[in-house]
Amino acid sequence: MTGNKRYQPTESELKILQVLWNLGPATVREVHEQLGQHQGTGYTTTLKIMQIMTEKGLLSRDTSNRKHIYISEVSREQTQQQVLGKMVNGLFQGSTSRMVMGALENKPLSKEEVDEIKAYLKQFE
Amino acid sequence: MTGNKRYQPTESELKILQVLWNLGPATVREVHEQLGQHQGTGYTTTLKIMQIMTEKGLLSRDTSNRKHIYISEVSREQTQQQVLGKMVNGLFQGSTSRMVMGALENKPLSKEEVDEIKAYLKQFE
DNA sequence: AACATACTACGAAAAATTTCGTAATCCAAA
DNA sequence: TTTGGATTACGAAATTTTTCGTAGTATGTT
The missing domain is CATH 1.10.10.10 (Winged helix-like DNA-binding domain superfamily/Winged helix DNA-binding domain)
Structure with missing residues (x-):
């Protein structure tokens, strides 16, 4: 199988x-x-x-x-994506940004983490 | 119950x-x-x-x-948080920023969505 | 070689979830 | 008021997941 x-x-x-x-x-x-x-x-x-x-x-x-x-035989990344995708669809009405903002609320982030995300976002410009 | x-x-x-x-x-x-x-x-x-x-x-x-x-009897937000929390712990080694970045990879975001997130991030400064 | 130990194989029980068939009940229309 | 259709109640079957007991087998030690 x-x-x-x-x-x-x-x-x-x-x-x-x-x-x-x-x-x-x-x-x-x-x-x-x-x-x-x-x-x-x-x-x-x-x-x-x-x-x-x-x-x-x-x-x-x-x-x-x-x-x-x-x-x-399955990578962490692949599995993360799989579960994330399902979650975005099932709980966040297909909206990734809603999910991201939900996640940001979930737990206070350190300055480093926030910076990390900001840097990451730059690539979308 | x-x-x-x-x-x-x-x-x-x-x-x-x-x-x-x-x-x-x-x-x-x-x-x-x-x-x-x-x-x-x-x-x-x-x-x-x-x-x-x-x-x-x-x-x-x-x-x-x-x-x-x-x-x-349970709110969308409450449930989202619950599932998110579990997921961060179970799949992203407790790291919210990893989860966020994973989510960003998951699906291409529109400019509007990216801006929305950026604006949202401002409040963490 | 014999034995104790650690491991795998296997089947089945237990538990949790999902599905549906059937019966009972109510309501509205004729 | 009777009938037909829709709705709820209920129990049980089917499915999936989790758990474990027991037996068999290999390994290393004495």
Whole structure:
């Protein structure tokens, strides 16, 4: 089942992708440990989800050794865009600027962050 | 069950909220029609979900007449913030500016939109 | 070689969400 | 007042996601 592109990761899948993006290729054990205590679920749960993700094409894995190494097959950027797009359409009536302004309200920004955004906006002129 | 505050609307629930925010108080029929053909699900499905949402406190309703009138009990803004916050944490490592820049990439903005954002940013100085 | 340990495989239960069929009820029109 | 159409109520099936128990298998240690 290799048709990852348009597939929307579930909540749990997103958490795992998160960890893999940070760690790079990793074992189930490593991912499970990163998810940590607050997760509260068992090791085999993490394993199972990662196996399912592999079937879906979200992950791939190297099974040549005892400990399988899992790799994310979707990039953080790609996934961000996917989720963002859906959100803009679903919650912000398709308006990116509304979403951006909503995000700016969401959490106070440091001066650095504001500057960063301003600089970024320059390219749209 | 009146404890709406922290509850995360599901996918379907979000679509219904969307319609109610646009229409204001409305009947199931009206909401269902707005959801429209592309939805492809039956009337009773919409009804059921709206009933469940009422139990959860996401909606309230006026049952004094034959056609019940449903009202959203959560604001668009509140929900946007809720989902945004979760997304920033889950996908953008807690960084609002990253999310904003990601959103800007997501879809080309019109000059008006860019100006709007710039104006908005001024208040952070 | 035998054993303890760590890992994967697998199936199924549990939970959450979505969907719909059917029945009961109300309302309006004939 | 009776009938037809629309609406709500209800329960359950279907689907999707999450969770885990158990069994099997490989690995390294003694």
